[in-house]
Amino acid sequence: MSQSKKIGILTSGGDCPGLNAAIRAVVKCATQKGWEMYGIPYGTDGFIGVHEGRYRPEDLKLRAHGYDMPGLLQGLDILQFLSGSILGSLSRGHPEQEGVAEKILGGYQQLGLDAIITIGGDGSLDIIHDLAQRGGWNLVAIPKTIDNDVPLTERTLGFDTAISTVTTAVYDLTFTAASHDRIMIVQAMGRDAGHLALHSGIAGGADIILIPELVPAVTTTVLDSMCEHISHLRQEGRKFALVVVSEGVRTAAGKREKYIGDYVAEQLRIRSQELCTSGNSTFCGLTDIDTRSTVLGHIQRSGTPSASDRLLANAFGTMAIQLIEAEHYNQLVVWANGKVCSRSLDEVIPCIKQCHREKRCSNPVKPDDMMVLVARSLGIYLGEPIIPDSTAEHASSLEKDCVILV
Numbered sequence: 001m002s003q004s005k006k007i008g009i010l011t012s013g014g015d016c017p018g019l020n021a022a023i024r025a026v027v028k029c030a031t032q033k034g035w036e037m038y039g040i041p042y043g044t045d046g047f048i049g050v051h052e053g054r055y056r057p058e059d060l061k062l063r064a065h066g067y068d069m070p071g072l073l074q075g076l077d078i079l080q081f082l083s084g085s086i087l088g089s090l091s092r093g094h095p096e097q098e099g100v101a102e103k104i105l106g107g108y109q110q111l112g113l114d115a116i117i118t119i120g121g122d123g124s125l126d127i128i129h130d131l132a133q134r135g136g137w138n139l140v141a142i143p144k145t146i147d148n149d150v151p152l153t154e155r156t157l158g159f160d161t162a163i164s165t166v167t168t169a170v171y172d173l174t175f176t177a178a179s180h181d182r183i184m185i186v187q188a189m190g191r192d193a194g195h196l197a198l199h200s201g202i203a204g205g206a207d208i209i210l211i212p213e214l215v216p217a218v219t220t221t222v223l224d225s226m227c228e229h230i231s232h233l234r235q236e237g238r239k240f241a242l243v244v245v246s247e248g249v250r251t252a253a254g255k256r257e258k259y260i261g262d263y264v265a266e267q268l269r270i271r272s273q274e275l276c277t278s279g280n281s282t283f284c285g286l287t288d289i290d291t292r293s294t295v296l297g298h299i300q301r302s303g304t305p306s307a308s309d310r311l312l313a314n315a316f317g318t319m320a321i322q323l324i325e326a327e328h329y330n331q332l333v334v335w336a337n338g339k340v341c342s343r344s345l346d347e348v349i350p351c352i353k354q355c356h357r358e359k360r361c362s363n364p365v366k367p368d369d370m371m372v373l374v375a376r377s378l379g380i381y382l383g384e385p386i387i388p389d390s391t392a393e394h395a396s397s398l399e400k401d402c403v404i405l406v
């Protein structure tokens with residue numbers, strides 16, 4: 001048995017499926033080593049709670065037993081299947097406010113932790129990395145978010161389940177679309193990244209996928225191309241169509257619109273009427289276009305974690321414990337080239353900070369992404385082709401060596 005350690009774990013930022021599965025994996029691995037695990041409630045707010053005496057350290061201990069649901073599942077294992085986070089999560093901590101960081105650092109010290117595992121997205125990782133630097137914390141981070149926009153990892157926890165959720169919605173909407181010859185617009189989450197819309201659009205059989213990386217704004221040119229695509233489908237005998245739009249796509253004026261799906265539906269209806277009556281034969285298939293929009297919302301953050309997300313959670317959790325055992329800190333656990341490994345946060349965080357400063361996505365869909373090529377080959381309209389920028393800073397250097405302990 002390795003030397004005993006006290007390890008903290010917290011979840012920060014928006015929740016997603018697979019957080020509890022990762023917590024379970026970490027607790028299972030750690031308790032086998034005889035280490036103590038402490039679950040920090042509501043992200044860094046839990047440290048403030050410890051500092052202010054709202055939480056007693058002994059109450060935060062996570063054990064391998066004690067979560068029984070009689071007759072169903074015993075012990076910790078039920079966590080694999082539950083969405084959300086048993087620890088709770090904090091969307092927006094404010095350590096920059098006066099006195100807040102000191103309280104967080106005080107709580108951490110009071111617990112006397114040897115290391116902290118943070119499960120977070122790009123925003124939380126940035127904040128917690130700063131705190132770790134100030135407090136001298138031994139930090140290991142696990143990437144999570146349905147947006148899949150954390151740099152230097154091919155996969156984040158929660159992405160796969162969200163793809164299934166959106167795919168199911170697109171598939172289910174196909175039948176009502178077909179019955180009414182309608183154009184169905186499905187708005188997917190993703191913040192400024194189009195990974196979720198792209199993957200679920202392909203898997204769900206969409207005809208058009210709008211993502212911010214390829215269609216930054218719904219301009220008249222974009223609407224005309226969409227109309228042409230739909231007109232063509234209709235002339236071939238397919239009266240309905242499915243459009244997936246990522247929430248990061250902007251209006252024609254370049255504005256962020258909460259219900260961009262509704263905006264697309266309305267603009268498409270108006271423009272198709274104009275084009276239909278223009279006398280141009282390209283658009284003669286556009287008579288009686290009827291559009292409807294469905295905004296999927298937070299349902300995309302829930303649902304039983306997929307098998308793939310559970311596998312990822314187990315691999316990420318195991319790797320986090322291995323890194324701590326090797327005292328290899330300041331690492332982000334990542335998935336690259338079919339393996340779990342880790343990258344230094346000193347490499348990841350500057351990239352995130354720069355993107356935040358420039359208000360860009362930290363890990364966007366690249367124009368030559370394999371799934372972009374797949375979608376185009378299938379005849380899905382994705383906007384006009386963009387020539388890949390070979391100098392793009394984002395070109396994630398996943399090929400570079402990463403630390404593999406397994």
Ligand code: F6P
Pocket residue numbers: 014091121145146147189190191247301
């Ligand atoms: O980052 C995850 C995410 O679900 C985004 O896709 C979405 O834009 C955002 O969080 C929603 O955040 P909130 O939970 O604050 O509404």
